[in-house]
Amino acid sequence: MEKFTGKVWVLGDDIDTDIIIPTEYLAMPTVEDMKPYGFSPLRPELAAQMKEGDIIVAGKNFGCGSSREQAPEIIKALKVSCVIAKSYARIFFRNSINNGLLLIENDQIQDAVKEGDELTVTLGEKIEHNGVEYPIHSLPDNLMDIINAGGLVKAMQKRNNVK
Structure with a gap:
């Protein structure tokens, strides 16, 4: 199984798509143009501070609100390894x-x-933090195939x- 380590950025419950990328930036021509404004209503500096391989840890109902494809595109453009949340x-x-x-x-790691x-x-196995293991389940193979292909x-x- 694939294994990776990353620095944690902690967000709360109900992080909606308007927080992930505010409406006023959606008209920008590319995701790269929008990327600096990711999470800006919550923490204006966050997008600039995130590094490749970092991990977002959030609470319940992550990604609620308006349906906009740019929200996950922004997070992917920030090059985080993954988002770990109680629910989506x-x-x-x-x-x-x-x-x-x-x-x-995972509903344990946040605390x-x-x-x-x-x-x-x-x-597909676990999250490790300070010597404690938190079990996680794999996504179905068909979904992992999509993720591994890049979408x-x-x-x-x-x-x-x-091609």
């Missing part, structure tokens, strides 16, 4: 998979971590040998 809004969950963003559900901690994730479009191109 269903449309956000599906949009994330379709964009190749790894989501993990154990603080911002800046490191987590080690072994996909639904890339998965279909690969499946159909389209």
